[in-house]
Amino acid sequence: MNEHLAFAQCLQRVLSETELTATEVARRLEMRSRNSIFRILKGKTSPQLNRRFLESFHKQMGEQLTEAQWAALNRALEMDAVGAVEYKSRQALMQLVGAFSEPISPAxxxxxxxxxxxxxxxxxxxxxxxxxxxxxxxxxxxxxxxxxxxxxxxxxxxxxxxxxxxxxxxxxxxxxxxxxxxxxxxxxxxxxxxxxxxxxxxxxxxxxxxxxxxxxxxxxxxxxxxxxxxxxxxxxxxxxxxxxxxxxxxxxxxxxxxxxxxxxxxxIRLLWQLNDENSDFIVYTQQYCKMEHGAAIYYIRPDVPFQYIPLEVLYPVVREGFARMGMTREEYEPNVTALAEIHQARMTNMMRRRRPTYIVLNKAAMEEFVRTGRQSDHLHFLRNFTPKERKQILDVLVQQARENPFFHLYFAQEKLPYTMGEVALYDGRALITMSSGSGYDLRTDHRESCITHPFVLRAYKQFYMNTVVARLADTQTESLNQLEELVRRCEKMIREGQKGNTGNEQEKISGQ
The missing domain is CATH 3.30.870 (Endonuclease; Chain A)
Known part of the structure; x- marks a missing residue:
């Protein structure tokens, strides 16, 4: 029963499937007049009245229907309340972020x-x-x-x-x-x-x-x-x-x-398919810097965003990575300098601008980052971060969540299990989706979809605020408490001298 039926049609189908008559339902629910249920079946009642009817129906006759039938009635009721277009858009976006999945029947x-x-x-x-x-x-x-x-x-x-x-x-x-x-x-x-x-x-x-x-x-x-x-x-x-x-x-x-x-x-542009050039990642980050500037941003991603890694943490690790790739200091230093300038501009923009940033993170992925020092989209030539570096990175997020009124951080609830990459809306500009695991290795086919259709951008923003933040994420206070607990875990690892997977067992460089 996955069709998008109106509530009246759906109720008619359910009654037919269960061989219940409208008269029998009206009697069991002690409705004052049988005409009331016939008006519901003809679609002449409001969603509010239909909601009260469905609640009474479930309370008095819950055992008469299957779970699938009750779910179908609730879907139909929601569609009547918000309209078919918004309902179908919302259901599709729930699938995009992994909060809803219909069984797939082989074609x-x-x-x-x-x-x-x-x-x-x-x-x-x-x-x-x-x-x-x-x-x-x-x-x-x-x-x-x-x-x-x-x-x-x-x-x-x-x-x-x-x-x-x-x-x-x-x-x-x-x-x-x-x-x-x-x-x-x-x-x-x-x-x-x-x-x-x-x-x-x-x-x-x-x-x-x-x-x-x-x-x-x-x-x-x-x-x-x-x-x-x-x-x-x-x-x-x-x-x-x-x-x-x-x-x-x-x-x-x-x-x-x-x-x-x-x-x-x-x-539907697949962005920044670049060549095996050291300057490619500079071009890539420059384009993101422009995309972020002056835009409200709405993220769903597994763990720490790259642009929130402090420069003093990131760039010693970047230098080590270039050296491990066999580059001399003379070869990599111009690239490091250029990347540092862009990264600093991105961090400054994200932390000081007066436009809102919303980030919804995954608890399990963040715990994995604390344990290993590796992001889900870890830059392919970098070693894992040490416990001290992990704490410095999380400290930035904590500071922003405490002090920046334009920064809003949330942890997703279990019913939003998105861990496959990133979905990011740059308000009025683009909706970008990418999968994790490429390590931003632009020598391979790192690709991202970029959707700029205005209706999609408006629909996703409404969905993000009204569904993701309001219904699928913990509160900001709860999320900040969980983030601070992750910081304490890092502090414990530092005190106990734990290294985790920090690079003593270095990952192989792609193409090395």
Missing amino acids: KVCYLDALGAEKEDSFLHYLQVLFCGALKVNALLFGCCDLGLFRQLQEAIHPVAQRVIVRIDHFIYAGEDEIVSNLVGIQPMVDQPCYHAYLVDAENCPQERLAHYRTGQMTFHVMHQDGSESTVALFLLGKNEFTATVMSTQDLWMSRKVLCDRERFSP
Whole structure:
């Protein structure tokens, strides 16, 4: 029961499934008039009245319904209260930050085999067979923005990406009724090098092709190792069902026109894909410095943000890291000096500006940082921080939380288990998502998605304040107390002479 039904429709379905009559419910709830429940079933009552009815229904007849049915009724009630668009956007954003996850049902593909017999296969296995023996795959996607589908697509693409040339062009409708859920739905693929997504704005789209962009379709053109080529189109019939059609060259005229439209639309930019140059990280941090300046910022991340590491802690460690990479002092010192200037500017901006900064951190990840001295997105060439350095880093956060009225730090509750990277809103500018684990090694394919659609930015800000901060995080006082407890753990480690994993067992440098 994952459809977005209005409360009246959902209640009708539940009563039908449980073979309860409206009259029986009215009698059991001792409603003054049977007309009251019929008005509810016709959708003629307010969300407030429906809420009181549902509470009474649950109290008197809770055993009559399953947990899934009660959950469906509560979802429908919430959707009626806030509106379908806001509800779907909120649910999608809950998925983005890991606070909500619907079970993923494997999609299926229906097709005709070489003899014309009807066949059925899972979406994942169908793609795996399609890619087997391929040299090159060009894919063209319209819609189909679903987390489950894109996790299965990523699972099919990832094993072959090293030996097959893959390019995916994806056109996503940017209407306000769909944009948030669409952008969340593609997250499993946004950091893949082969994936290129574009937002289709109705104002910039040829009207004769707009309907085509809103279809659910995936077209795969495959060049095989034996020199043959094939093209298959998958048309989405429902949430988890495709029908497959083999296409001829003549059938691809619309695809060619669509590819010519790429310049019209805004890409979901994957930022700062740079080369193996020592100056790359300087360029990277400069762009973030500009992004942060003068903007209100809303973070969700596992542990300590890089820009809150004090300069006196960070840059001796940076120098050591460059030396470990085999660079001489003459080679690395200009880069260290440039990075120091930018880092100081970022810290000054974050601590002295009169724009709010909100940070929601994960308790378990912060405890891991205290234990090991390593961040979830630890810079790839740095050793782990010592207990003394860890304390200095946490002291900065404590000082800001105590003294800076524009700095708001929270620890996430267990129902917000986000530990996979960072989601950061730079108010009015961009929503950036990145996964942890790359170590910001720009010699590899470190990628970040950057969404600038105004409706998405407004929706995420509202969601962050009204849901993440208000419902999914501890209070600022509780969070400060927990942060101070982490500082005390560092102090204990220092007194006891514990080193933790501070670099005596140095991590190998990527590419060393």
